[in-house]
Amino acid sequence: MSDVNKDRFIERLNAIQQKSDPKKRVVHKVNDDGLVVEVVKPRRKKLVPVKSILIGATIFVILKGFVYAQLGGDEYQQRIDSLMKGASVQVFAAFLLDADPATRAVANGLDKLLRGN
Incomplete structure (x- = not known):
């Protein structure tokens, strides 16, 4: 019992x-x-910290936009083209740094904000 x-x-x-x-x-x-x-x-284990990756990608695009706005479209493209002619690491960097629509939008926004156009 x-x-x-x-x-x-x-x-x-x-x-x-x-x-x-x-x-x-x-x-x-x-x-x-x-x-x-x-x-x-x-507890659920997160395999990939999605939030951190999104924040990092956003910061990267904003920084590219700053550089694009500072150099201008032609100069920026010349530098990307010179990277494309280098070694495989430089080609990969050129692929990452290539001006995409988000970078251009950030650059245009910064241009309007800073120059008042």
């Missing part, structure tokens, strides 16, 4: 161990009757 109190104690111990597991997270939810209940959910 099992002891009811011992079973409840074991259940509470298991719940505590489950909540203290670093691979799981505890979320507090409110039931319909107003009782706050702790629910244990497994």
